[in-house]
Amino acid sequence: MFPVCLFLQTDRQKQLGTTVISRFGEKAERISVRNINLPDLSFASRINKRAQFSLFLPEHRQIAGKLIQIFLGMRNLEDFWSCAAYARNHFNPFLFNYAYSVALLHREDTREAHLPPLSESFPDKYVDGSVFAEAREEANTVIDPQQRVPIVIPKDYSASDLEEEHKVAYWREDIGLNLHHWHWHLVYPFEGPTEIVNKDRRGELFFYAHQQIIARYNFERFCNGLQRVKRLLNFREPIVEGYFPKLDSLVSSRNWPARPSNIQLSDLNRETEGMKIDIQSLERWRDRIYEAIHSGVIITLGGQRMNLTEFEGVNTLGALIEATSTSPNRPFYGDLHNMGHLVIAFAHDPDNRHLENFAIMGDTAINMRDPVFYRWHSFVDDMFHEHKRTLQPYTVQQLDFPGIQIKGAEVNSDGARRPNEFHTYWQQNDMDLSRGLDFSPRGPIFARFTHLNHRPFSYRIQVENTAAGQREGYVRIFMAPKNDERGVPLQFRDQRLLMIELDKFPVKLNQRNVLIQRRSSESSVTIPFERTFRNLDQNRPQAGTAEEERFNFCGCGWPQNLLIPKGTAQGMEVQLFIMITDYTKDKVDQPPAGQCGKATAYCGLRGQRYPDKKPMGFPFDRLGRQGVNNLPSFLTKNMFVKDMTIRFVDRVEGPGGRNVTTFQASG
Ligand code: CUO
Numbered sequence: 001m002f003p004v005c006l007f008l009q010t011d012r013q014k015q016l017g018t019t020v021i022s023r024f025g026e027k028a029e030r031i032s033v034r035n036i037n038l039p040d041l042s043f044a045s046r047i048n049k050r051a052q053f054s055l056f057l058p059e060h061r062q063i064a065g066k067l068i069q070i071f072l073g074m075r076n077l078e079d080f081w082s083c084a085a086y087a088r089n090h091f092n093p094f095l096f097n098y099a100y101s102v103a104l105l106h107r108e109d110t111r112e113a114h115l116p117p118l119s120e121s122f123p124d125k126y127v128d129g130s131v132f133a134e135a136r137e138e139a140n141t142v143i144d145p146q147q148r149v150p151i152v153i154p155k156d157y158s159a160s161d162l163e164e165e166h167k168v169a170y171w172r173e174d175i176g177l178n179l180h181h182w183h184w185h186l187v188y189p190f191e192g193p194t195e196i197v198n199k200d201r202r203g204e205l206f207f208y209a210h211q212q213i214i215a216r217y218n219f220e221r222f223c224n225g226l227q228r229v230k231r232l233l234n235f236r237e238p239i240v241e242g243y244f245p246k247l248d249s250l251v252s253s254r255n256w257p258a259r260p261s262n263i264q265l266s267d268l269n270r271e272t273e274g275m276k277i278d279i280q281s282l283e284r285w286r287d288r289i290y291e292a293i294h295s296g297v298i299i300t301l302g303g304q305r306m307n308l309t310e311f312e313g314v315n316t317l318g319a320l321i322e323a324t325s326t327s328p329n330r331p332f333y334g335d336l337h338n339m340g341h342l343v344i345a346f347a348h349d350p351d352n353r354h355l356e357n358f359a360i361m362g363d364t365a366i367n368m369r370d371p372v373f374y375r376w377h378s379f380v381d382d383m384f385h386e387h388k389r390t391l392q393p394y395t396v397q398q399l400d401f402p403g404i405q406i407k408g409a410e411v412n413s414d415g416a417r418r419p420n421e422f423h424t425y426w427q428q429n430d431m432d433l434s435r436g437l438d439f440s441p442r443g444p445i446f447a448r449f450t451h452l453n454h455r456p457f458s459y460r461i462q463v464e465n466t467a468a469g470q471r472e473g474y475v476r477i478f479m480a481p482k483n484d485e486r487g488v489p490l491q492f493r494d495q496r497l498l499m500i501e502l503d504k505f506p507v508k509l510n511q512r513n514v515l516i517q518r519r520s521s522e523s524s525v526t527i528p529f530e531r532t533f534r535n536l537d538q539n540r541p542q543a544g545t546a547e548e549e550r551f552n553f554c555g556c557g558w559p560q561n562l563l564i565p566k567g568t569a570q571g572m573e574v575q576l577f578i579m580i581t582d583y584t585k586d587k588v589d590q591p592p593a594g595q596c597g598k599a600t601a602y603c604g605l606r607g608q609r610y611p612d613k614k615p616m617g618f619p620f621d622r623l624g625r626q627g628v629n630n631l632p633s634f635l636t637k638n639m640f641v642k643d644m645t646i647r648f649v650d651r652v653e654g655p656g657g658r659n660v661t662t663f664q665a666s667g
Contacts, residue, residue, distance in 0.1 A: 033082045039070050041083075044091045052252045053094035054362040055185065056341045059274050064099050065191030065325070067091075071103035072193060080107065093251055097121060101186050105606070106196050115186075117179050117532065117555060118365050122251070123436040125366050126175045127447050128157045129248030129255065135433055135445045145443020150430050155450040158246050158369075165241050165371045167224040171217070171566075173369045174451055175431070176532040176559025180602075182365040183556040184209055187603060190324040190338070198326045200609040201616070203318020207384040208616035209602040214381045215480075216500050216565065217374050222481045223566040223646070229371075231378035232340075235279050235286075238262040239347070241371035245360050250438045254357045257348050259372070265343050266350040273358075275346075277339055285334030286383075289321060292333070293387045301329045310391055311615060317387055321380060337380050344372055385497070393625040394618075399636045401582050403467025404509065406640035409578050413457040420644045421571070422564045426652040427453035429529075450652060454520075454564040461516040461578055461640075463509060471509040472583035474612070475516060477502045478620065480631075482573040482643065492628050496620035499577065501525055501601050502563065504612065506583045520563060525601040527557030557599025567646025575631060576642045579619065586613050 044067055047053060047060060054060050067087065074080035080103070088096050097118070104113045119126045134151045158173060159166040171177070188202055199205075218228045232239070242261035249255050267278045292298045298306045298316060306328060308316060319327045323335045345362030349355075360366045367373045413423045430446040437445070465471055478499040484490050490498070503523045507516055521528065532555065567574075588609050593600070604610050615621050619634075628634045631641055 033085045034078050036079050036082045038083060038086055039073075041067070041070065041087060041090070044087065044095065047092040047095050049092050050252050051092060052249070052254070052357050052363065053092055053098065054342070054345070054358055055098070055190070055364055056338045056345070056362050057273050057275065057358075058335075060095070061191045061338075064095055064102075065189070067095065067099035068102045068106075068189065068192040068196070071099055072107060072196070077109050080110075094122075098186070102189050102192065102196070105186055111606075115555060118182050119175055119179060119431060119436075121436050122365075123431065123433045123447070124248055124250045125363075126178065126247075127431075127433070127449065128153050128246055130157075130246075131433070131447050132248060132250065132437070135437060135441070135447075136439065138445050139437075139439060139441035145441070145445075148443070148445060150446035150448040152448045153450075155426070158244060163242075164226065167226060168217070168220050169369075170450075170452060171220045171562065172371065172373075174559065174562060175449065176451070176529070177562055178366055178368050179532055179555060180558055181213075181368050184603060185364040187556050187606075190322055192325075194326065197324055199604065201315055201604075202324070203315040203320075203322070204616050205602075205604055205610065206318040206322050207314055207381070210377050211381050211384065211617065212501060212602060213368070214374060214378050215498050216562070218498055219481055219500055219565045222485065222498075223568055223572055223648075227485045229374045229378050231382050232372070232375040233379055233382075235265055235282055235343075238264050239344070239372055239375070241375065243360075243370040243372065245366070245369060247360070247366070250436070252357070256366075257356050257359045259344075259348055259359055259361075259370075263347045265347050268343055268346050268350050270346065270350070270352045272352055275342065277343065279343070281334060282336060282340060282343065285336040285339075288333055289317075289336065289383060290386065292320075293317070293383065293390065296390065298328055299332060301331070308387060313387060314384060314615070317384060321383055337376075340376050340380075341367070344376060388621055389623055391622050393623050393628075395625060396636055399579075399619055399639070401473065401580055401636075401638040403465060404471065404473060404580055405464045405466070405637040406461060406578055406580060407464050408462040409576065409640050409642045410460045411457055411576065411642070411644060412460070413455040415455060416457075420642060422457065422567060422574075422644065422646040423455040424564060424566050424646060424648045425453060425455075426450050426650070427561065428652060428654045430655055448655070451561055452566055453561045453653070457520045459503075459516070459518045459578075461518075463507075463514045463516060463580065465509045465512055465514060472587075473507050473509050473580040474504065474583040474586045475507055475518075476504050476579045476581065476618075478577040479574055479644075480577070482575050489630065492624045492630050492634055495575075495631060496624070499617075499620045500565075501617075502576075504601060506587070507580070509580075521560070523560070523563060523599075525558045525599060526560040526563050527555065527599045528560050531555065531557070532559050556603035558602055564646060567648045569648055569650065571645035571647040574644050574646055576644050577631065577639065578642075579639045581614065581638070587611075588613060 044063055047063060055064065071080060071084065074083050084100050101115055104110045104115055124132065131151050131153060138148055155170060158169055188199065188206065189197060191197065221228060240262060242259055244258035245256045247256045265279055268275050292308065296308050298308060298320065300306050316328060320333050322337050323330055327333065341361055345358040348359060360370055361372060410419050412419050413421055416423055428448055428450050430448050432444040433447050434441050434445045478501055480495050480498040482489060484494065502525060503518065505518065505524060588611050590608050593605050600611050624634050635641065
């Protein structure tokens with residue numbers, strides 16, 4: 001058993017040698033902490049205990065990187081716990097939580113550790129702030145905790161329909177979505193020991209994971225009658241989209257600031273955070289990166305020329321744009337993506353005259369709630385596409401799988417009368433706030449939230465193999481809207497950027513006619529709802545059992561409930577795209593994936609290489625070859641397109657009982 005939340009039981013003067021509690025609600029466990037000689041951790045106290053923590057702030061990032069290095073360097077588990085217990089008691093809780101979580105995910109001896117979702121430790125980052133006053137009231141009421149009624153969070157609490165952008169707030173504010181993004185950045189820290197920063201194709205995955213966020217967001221916008229998000233290319237133009245998060249903080253001394261509509265970005269000069277950055281610097285870095293893309297050459301720190309090659313180029317660009325500590329030349333190309341987050345996050349108080357904190361754009365745990373996140377990331381995304389547009393389109397030979405032809409495909413949603421329809425609806429679920437409150441209630445206190453969901457479904461794909469011998473195929477499934485904002489069929493050059501990955505898996509093609517069947521729950525993109533919210537499940541298997549092993553939390557993965565966009569009440573027209581490539585060419589030889597090997601598409605594989613040799617986003621990462629104007633003209637025999645609809649029913653399905661956390665597992 002690994003302590004996930006470390007709570008020192010005794011007072012802080014006793015420091016080490018005391019007892020640590022790992023708390024899972026009622027199931028508290030005591031773990032002895034050894035007396036050890038601690039390394040010098042005083043650097044970590046530079047971040048005030050009550051301050052918000054941001055990975056985008058260079059000072060915070062460096063301190064976190066150092067702390068991670070120390071946690072990873074502890075010789076054995078006991079020493080690691082002892083060191084972590086000290087850090088938990090002495091330093092900023094967000095800093096501690098981040099560094100400890102990254103260490104748990106990367107230490108060999110904590111491979112099986114359970115990492116609780118951040119929504120459990122810090123529920124104030126995920127639910128309407130007004131809930132906590134009610135929670136306090138509930139806690140003070142003398143009733144049996146089992147009889148408590150969940151506090152219902154209204155579906156629309158952050159804005160009204162007067163604000164157009166609010167139409168997609170249900171998606172931006174989805175708890176599982178934000179947890180996925182937080183977890184992605186835990187798996188891929190941009191500062192720390194090189195071996196955990198410089199993972200296999202990390203820069204490329206930064207591009208792809210965020211490209212898919214933008215593609216999915218635009219898809220969702222189409223479902224709600226909105227246009228594609230506009231990239232924030234001009235840093236001096238007012239930002240039309242405002243955002244008022246309604247999040248209170250139980251830990252820090254300030255609540256999350258809002259950003260009014262039409263705010264203008266300004267140069268930052270904030271002594272408190274040691275931040276001095278001009279808009280002009282962002283512009284200079286932007287222009288230098290575009291120049292590198294157009295010339296195909298990067299100038300390294302040592303002054304050498306480095307080509308942006310066909311397959312490695314995107315990875316190098318990722319390190320350069322994000323920017324990670326492995327950027328080939330940070331002084332010259334700067335820290336564009338991270339600093340952009342900060343300049344936007346401080347737009348309401350750039351010189352600290354109001355002593356205000358950064359807004360949620362500065363926190364990877366919650367910044368996907370804010371519309372401006374997508375404007376910024378569309379800009380970042382387009383830089384990668386600009387590079388991809390310089391590459392030769394894939395030839396028919398590169399796309400085809402000779403002898404393999406897809407003859408037909410069908411999707412069946414559970415309980416649906418007709419094939420080829422996805423069905424979406426609202427679902428309610430309860431989350432227990434009690435473990436993350438700043439007081440100790442007796443028993444659980446549930447908040448009930450509403451999220452999008454869809455009926456589970458399955459694919460049936462008919463394949464013909466006319467080649468001699470056995471073949472192994474890699475099935476790639478994507479989906480995109482059929483029409484643009486005006487209802488006009490999308491051109492290939494636009495539709496490819498809206499393609500969202502739904503699944504990818506190997507198959508054996510041993511006979512002439514093969515029927516492939518696959519459930520939505522098997523998707524290589526998602527993790528199940530229960531895993532996103534592990535501790536919401538009261539039926540969680542007993543600790544230490546083999547059953548629990550299977551239930552292990554590996555929280556990086558797109559939330560299953562958002563696998564399918566919302567669609568429309570009339571039935572939105574979409575196109576399902578299926579392709580089979582030669583698995584013997586795409587396969588990466590490595591040991592089979594372990595517990596966390598499911599949601600690999602956006603998260604990669606823990607401790608292993610990305611399990612697909614093709615460029616991420618293939619075959620839609622490049623422009624179409626000559627003559628390809630639309631999806632049908634792009635197809636080779638090993639591809640297939642099926643027109644489908646996504647039908648949304650405006651009905652809320654409840655969790656089914658008071659204080660009972662049940663899951664309508666979505667696929
Ligand atoms: Cu994930 Cu900007 O990289 O928030």
